[in-house]
Amino acid sequence: MRLSSLADYAVVMMAAAARHCGASCRLNATLLAGETGLPLPTVQKLVSKLSAAGLIESARGTGGGFRLARPPATISVADIVEAIEGPIALTSCVDSGKHDCCVQDSCRVKPHWNAVNGAVKGALAGITLSQLSASPAPAAEVQSPVSVDRVPALAGEQV
Template structure:
């Protein structure tokens, strides 16, 4: 199974919540309440995603974070890479010091860049706008 880290998964959840109301500023506590992501994690993600330009942050009483670009301009690949770094399926291509016993004789290693590119492209093809379009309509509370 290929799996995102929990932090990258939570980042997608937080960004989707922000994309539902792209002009609204959210505090970390509001994002946590909206998504169920623990408040310290929501605060950490707000900082990471703001540094990546995916969220814009403002300080002060009316501060918080809001979407940094239109939902159609933010892909799942953008979010995952902001949190986890480059998308790499095989460890031997991601780290310079691999602990793989087959590294020196692996016949598949030359093909991993193609696989990584295809996986990244698939994630890049899914935008926040596409996720929102696929969501069931929420009734106002």
């Protein structure tokens, strides 16, 4: 699974906006393009998509620009990804509008895809723009969520 470049760039741009001044001041696309290294037309396209999704507010004219529509702590990576990509749906089974799987009538995994999709979406929803815009913790403080000594159990195996 891989995000599109546009979704990745949107997360980068929104994190830069949060670092710059959060939801309290207006920014412009040229400033963010320079700060992030993203091409100006890409930043402008992202501003349009993120504005349409209600994640940023934009104003034209003197004193115009854009700002985050909500505090960074209330904007998740899932919000940003869905603004660019649409609903998070790992398979066509969980995409309510699509039913193009040739084995959907006999698939024994289909009932479980909603749980898998929910876990991925939940993980993305659990990471806020505030976290992404903060300075990273020193390497000694970063802890792996899963011990390297522990091997995950197989389905049905006792842990």
